[in-house]
Amino acid sequence: MRILYVEEHAESCELLVLWLSDSGYEVAPANNMSLGLRLAKSGIFAACILGDKFPDGTGLELCREIRSFDPNTPIIFYSALTRDCDQDAAMNAGAQAYLIKPDDFEKIEPTIKRLVGGHVRRSWP
Numbered sequence: 001m002r003i004l005y006v007e008e009h010a011e012s013c014e015l016l017v018l019w020l021s022d023s024g025y026e027v028a029p030a031n032n033m034s035l036g037l038r039l040a041k042s043g044i045f046a047a048c049i050l051g052d053k054f055p056d057g058t059g060l061e062l063c064r065e066i067r068s069f070d071p072n073t074p075i076i077f078y079s080a081l082t083r084d085c086d087q088d089a090a091m092n093a094g095a096q097a098y099l100i101k102p103d104d105f106e107k108i109e110p111t112i113k114r115l116v117g118g119h120v121r122r123s124w125p
Helices: 010-022 033-042 059-069 084-093 105-116
Strands: 002-006 026-030 047-050 075-079 097-100
Touching: 002 010, 002 033, 010 026, 010 105, 026 033, 033 059, 047 059, 047 105, 059 075, 059 084, 075 084, 075 105, 084 097, 097 105
Parallel strands: 002 026, 002 047, 047 075, 075 097
Antiparallel strands: none
């Protein structure tokens, strides 16, 4: 199962990539909005995990961009922003789940499985 993970912080990205790789996922990391958007447009992913800020934009902007051409792939925010209004904004932008960094780290894989249905919805070309 292929996952897109867009995260500015290298340490957070590396940790999650290792965790998901050990669980059998193939993770395509990106550290900015431009690369994340290019990857989202070029490949088919079972799910996308987005951070909240990038050098060239925000997770909300990226979520809306992805939704403009892909209404179906589950999007999970993994963010340090904890206010209800941040979570509401992510859901209104098109996300299906909002997890709080670092407290919800162990909820990432179960959330992917719940949203994808435990199997790959689409395959990589």
